[in-house]
Amino acid sequence: MTTAAVIGGGVIGGGWVARFLLNGWDVNVFDPDPEAAGKIGAVLDNARRSLPGVLDVALPPEGHLRFHNSIADAVADVNWVQESVSERLDLKQQTLAQIQSACRADAVVGSSTSGFKPSDLQLGAARPGQIMVCHPFNPVYLLPLVEVVTPETCCPVIVERALELLRGIGMHPLHLRREIDGHVADRLLEAIWREALWLVKDGIATTGEIDDAIRLGFGLRWAQMGLFETYRIAGGEGGMAHFLTQFGPALNWPWSKLTDVPELTDTLVARIAEQSDAQSGAHTIQELERRRDTNLVALLRALKAQDHGAGAVLAAQERQMRQGQMLGQRTEGIEDPAAPVLTLRRVVPLDWTDYNGHMTEAKYLQAFGDATDRFMELIGCDADYIASGRSYFTAETHIRHLDEVHAGTMLEVRTRVLGGGGKKMHLWHEMRAGGAVVATGEHFLLHVSLETRRPSDPSEAIDRALRRFVAAQSDMPKPAGAGRAIGPPR
Numbered sequence: 115m116t117t118a119a120v121i122g123g124g125v126i127g128g129g130w131v132a133r134f135l136l137n138g139w140d141v142n143v144f145d146p147d148p149e150a151a152g153k154i155g156a157v158l159d160n161a162r163r164s165l166p167g168v169l170d171v172a173l174p175p176e177g178h179l180r181f182h183n184s185i186a187d188a189v190a191d192v193n194w195v196q197e198s199v200s201e202r203l204d205l206k207q208q209t210l211a212q213i214q215s216a217c218r219a220d221a222v223v224g225s226s227t228s229g230f231k232p233s234d235l236q237l238g239a240a241r242p243g244q245i246m247v248c249h250p251f252n253p254v255y256l257l258p259l260v261e262v263v264t265p266e267t268c269c270p271v272i273v274e275r276a277l278e279l280l281r282g283i284g285m286h287p288l289h290l291r292r293e294i295d296g297h298v299a300d301r302l303l304e305a306i307w308r309e310a311l312w313l314v315k316d317g318i319a320t321t322g323e324i325d326d327a328i329r330l331g332f333g334l335r336w337a338q339m340g341l342f343e344t345y346r347i348a349g350g351e352g353g354m355a356h357f358l359t360q361f362g363p364a365l366n367w368p369w370s371k372l373t374d375v376p377e378l379t380d381t382l383v384a385r386i387a388e389q390s391d392a393q394s395g396a397h398t399i400q401e402l403e404r405r406r407d408t409n410l411v412a413l414l415r416a417l418k419a420q421d422h423g424a425g426a427v428l429a430a431q432e433r434q435m436r437q438g439q440m441l442g443q444r445t446e447g448i449e450d451p452a453a454p455v456l457t458l459r460r461v462v463p464l465d466w467t468d469y470n471g472h473m474t475e476a477k478y479l480q481a482f483g484d485a486t487d488r489f490m491e492l493i494g495c496d497a498d499y500i501a502s503g504r505s506y507f508t509a510e511t512h513i514r515h516l517d518e519v520h521a522g523t524m525l526e527v528r529t530r531v532l533g534g535g536g537k538k539m540h541l542w543h544e545m546r547a548g549g550a551v552v553a554t555g556e557h558f559l560l561h562v563s564l565e566t567r568r569p570s571d572p573s574e575a576i577d578r579a580l581r582r583f584v585a586a587q588s589d590m591p592k593p594a595g596a597g598r599a600i601g602p603p604r
C-alpha cells in the first residue's frame with residue numbers, strides 16, 4: 115500500500131488528497147485550519163463525482179483518509195509527502211524542515227509551488243536531494259499534468275520513483291531538469307494573464323469577452339494540440355518555417371505588453387470584480403466547479419477515444435489497469451463456470467446521463483457491448499484472434515431497463531451463457547448497482563469469418579470454452595425475462 119502525506123489541505127492540497135485517495139493510496143493530512151476537513155470533503159465530493167467515470171474501468175478501492183495534529187505524525191513512514199501550504203517561501207522552507215525531521219529519507223518530498231525553484235526550497239534543508247517541485251494543475255484530480263522540476267541537486271533514485279508513482283495515478287509528469295521561476299506552464303499562463311489584465315484596464319474587452327476569445331477559439335485548439343503543433347498546421351504545407359516567415363515580423367510589432375503589468379489600483383480591481391460578477395456571479399463557486407468538471411470529463415473522454423493529448427495519458431492508464439486485471443485470464447482460469455462471470459465493473463460517467471438526469475439508453479447498450487467484448491476475450495476471442503480474421507457479430511439484442519442509474523454509480527455486469535457452441539453464442543447479462551438488478555441484456559451472436567463476412571465455425575478452443583459454460587450452467591433456472599418479447603409484464 116502506498117501512503118501519502120499532504121501538508122496544507124486548501125484548493126491544491128485537497129486536489130492531491132482526492133487524486134491519491136481515488137487511485138487507492140492511503141492519505142494523511144495536516145492542516146491547522148479547523149475548516150480543512152470540510153474543505154477537503156467538498157473537493158472529494160467533486161472528485162468522486164467526476165474522476166471515476168473518466169475511465170472505462172473501475173479505479174482501485176479508495177484508500178483511507180486520516181487527519182493528524184502534527185506534521186511529524188502525518189509524515190511518519192509515508193512514501194510521498196506533498197507540501198501544499200500557502201505560496202510563501204519562508205513558510206515553505208519552515209514546513210519542509212519539519213517534514214524532513216520526521217519523514218523517511220527515501221520518501222518523495224514534492225512541493226506544489228507555482229513559482230519557487232527547487233533550489234529556493236532546498237536552501238538550508240537537511241537533505242536537499244529529497245526535495246523537488248511537483249507542480250500540479252487545478253483540479254488536480256482531473257488534469258494529468260504535473261511539472262516535476264529536479265535540478266542536479268535532486269537524488270536520481272527518488273526522482274525516478276516519483277515519476278513512476280505519478281504515472282501510476284494517471285498523471286503526466288513533465289520532467290524539467292533545469293529550474294526557472296514559474297516553471298514552464300505558469301510562465302505561459304502569466305504572459306496571457308498580463309495581456310488580459312491590460313485589455314480590461316484599457317477598456318478594450320470585458321472579462322466575459324476575453325473568456326469567449328479563449329474558449330470559443332484558440333482554447334479549443336490548445337486543449338488538444340498545444341501551441342507549436344497548432345501553428346505548424348497554420349503554416350499550411352509550408353509548415354512551421356513558412357509560418358515563422360509569414361508571422362514572425364508581427365512579433366516585433368507592439369501588440370503585446372510583454373512584461374509590463376498594469377497597476378492593480380482599487381479602480382482596476384473593482385472593474386475586474388464587477389465584470390466577473392456580471393459574467394459569472396449568478397453561479398456559486400461549487401456550481402462553477404461542477405460545470406468545469408463536467409466539461410473536462412467530456413473533453414477528456416473525447417480525447418481518450420482518440421488516444422490523443424491528455425486523453426492518451428488516460429488511455430495508457432486504462433490499458434495498464436485492464437492488463438493488470440486480466441493478464442492471461444481465460445475461461446479455464448475461472449474456477450466455477452456455473453457462476454455468472456464478472457464482465458464489467460465501472461462507474462457511470464457524467465456524460466452518460468441525459469435530460470432525464472439518469473443514464474441514457476444508448477449507454478446501456480455500450481455497457482452490455484463492453485461486457486460482451488470482455489466475455490469474448492475470456493473465451494479466447496481476443497485482439498490476436500480477431501486479427502487472424504475471425505470474430506463474433508451480434509445478430510439480436512434485447513435490453514430491459516428495470517431501475518434508474520445515475521452518474522457516479524458503480525455498475526457491475528455478470529454474464530451467463532444461455533446457449534453456445536458451433537457458430538452460436540447466446541449471452542445473458544445482468545447489470546447490478548448496489549446489489550440490485552437495474553437492467554438485463556440478452557444478446558445473440560454469430561461467429562463469423564471477417565473475410566467472407568459470413569457465419570463460420572470458431573476455433574476448437576473457443577468452442578470448448580463456450581461449451582464448458584453451457585454445460586456448467588445448464589441446470590440453472592432460466593433467468594426471469596430471458597427470451598421475453600416486448601409486451602405487458604409476464
Ligand SMILES: NC(=O)C1=CN([C@@H]2O[C@H](COP(=O)(O)OP(=O)(O)OC[C@H]3O[C@@H](n4cnc5c(N)ncnc54)[C@H](O)[C@@H]3O)[C@@H](O)[C@H]2O)C=CC1
Binds near residue numbers: 123127201229252
Ligand atoms: N490555486 C491554484 O490554482 C494552484 C496553486 N498551486 C500552489 O499550491 C500551493 C497551495 O496553494 P492553494 O491550495 O491555492 O492555497 P490555499 O490557500 O487554498 O491553501 C493553503 C492551505 O495551506 C494551509 N496552511 C497554511 N500554513 C500551513 C502550515 N504551516 N502547515 C500546514 N498547512 C498550512 C492553509 O490552512 C490552507 O488550507 C501554493 O504553493 C500554490 O502556489 C499550484 C497549482 C495551482
Ligand SMILES: C[N+](C)(C)CC(=O)CC(=O)[O-]
Binds near residue numbers: 228250251252300303
Ligand atoms: C494561478 N496559479 C499560478 C496558481 C496557477 C497554477 O499554478 C496552475 C494552474 O492550475 O493554473
